[in-house]
Amino acid sequence: MFIFLGKRMAQSVFILLGVTLITFCLAFLMPADPVRMLAGRSATQATVESIRTQLGLDKPLPVQYLKYLGRLMQGDLGRSYKQKTEVTELILSRLPATLLLMAGTIFFELLIGIPAGIFSANRRGTATDNWIMALSFAGVSVPQFVMGLLLLYMFAHIIPIFPLGGYGSLQHLILPALTLGISGGGWYSRMMRSSMLDVLRQDYIRTARAKGLSEWAVVLIHALRNAVLPVIAMIGLDIGIFMAGAVVVESVFGWPGIGQLAWQAIQMVDIPIIMGVTLVAAIGIVVGNLLADLVMPFVDPRIYLQ
């Protein structure tokens, strides 16, 4: 158990190092010269050079990379070129909004996905099953920005029960979280369905049926517990998909999270912010994967950690 944990941690650290290397290279490939953008068009050559020295951008690349890593270790993601503030601070101030959106998204994903999956598994092979599965595909096939705009149009414009976007109350959270929840819910319903079908094939379910329990009692009391846990453990693997969705949905709904921050930074070629957000997202993904791996054996004791 501990050996496995150690190995996985070491692996995660290597992956994160690789991520920093790639973000660093990407930032360097950006066509716009950040020094020029900072100094403005009319700056003299001398001003440009002094800013370059000040930012340490005149050093050789490996030196810049090592310095960057050293600062990362201290939790310092550098300073934003445009907003003149610490990137760490910016991200921390935006993080709660994104985490809130994530909680809302997970809520809707499970709320949609689990009942749909159970129902579909229970009616396997029927028209109901086919319709639910077709709908789940439709859910994942609608681009999130289209779904977001449609929900806005329906529930903020035609029937104005929700605000047109922004941040602050539960009312603001519902539409963006629902947008992400619909596409995620599509995947969860498919996973829930196949997990449920696996459980329903087992012997103890036949026993439960044999003692005369009603079909719903078998499904909800005996099968659900075993079927739902693996699905819930998948949440940890979902963070990458969520981050991509967050960039889109936060920009549609004006939700002030790190997705919107990343988006604004890319428009302004604010490299430290882009690198910072990518890194934070990558940490989220790596930690999520690690958690999913660690939770699995508790959920299903047949899985051993090696």
Next chain:
Amino acid sequence: MIVLFTVSAVFAPFIAPHPPDEQFFEGLTLEGAPLPPNSNFWLGTDLLGRSLFSRLLYGARTSLIIGIAANGAAVLIGAILGITAGYVRGKVGMVIMRFTDLMMAFPALLLAIALAAIFKPSLWIVAMVIALVNWVQIARVIYSQTIALVEQEYIEAVKSIGAAWPRILFIHTVPHLWPTLLVWGTLGIATTVLLEATLSFLGVGVRPPTPSWGGIIYESQSYFLDAPWLVFFPGAAIMLLSLSFNLVGDALRDILDPTQRGHQ
């Protein structure tokens, strides 16, 4: 549905009632607002008075070209890396698979946005960016399948009668991977169509005036409460195209992949 979209894309110049880039004077109201669907402009006009129906037809070209090119490239990269890693194993295999793990940890959309911001996006650049992001999963699937195949007894039998490695690889291994590649290739087009639309919607996709479904929505986003058709029709087009590739891919999997059959 796929056939319908393909026909629209290929024959767009013949079907389109108006040129996609022409701004019609009568395509705007007197106040300069876009027109809702009417008998002349079947799906209405956009902010510049262009025919939305014609732009959607040409947009199908963009989506399909990117969908097929980008996904084809992604499948190719994924297959080559996956097969190499699975067949050669050892250090080469480990390096490739570690790199794949690394790419899995990368938020794909952020990476695509960053790449698209670096290379000034044109149709082919966007396709390339998507391919660079999308090969990862295919590589993983192919890798694990190749490993399982190579360990089977018949491969050992072939080896023991002295077959050279190209023969083992191309005649005895790769043909077994075709079904998987076909399924993932089809499902991947759905993902690619969505990713292209999303990039265009975020303004880092195909550059205007090339019509792209995501781009049409991006251009009219701030106007959509007054002109919902500018979001609704391209949105429906993206969804239908992506949905049909998803459904076909799913059906192919049921037919071709016997290991999944138990779940049906």
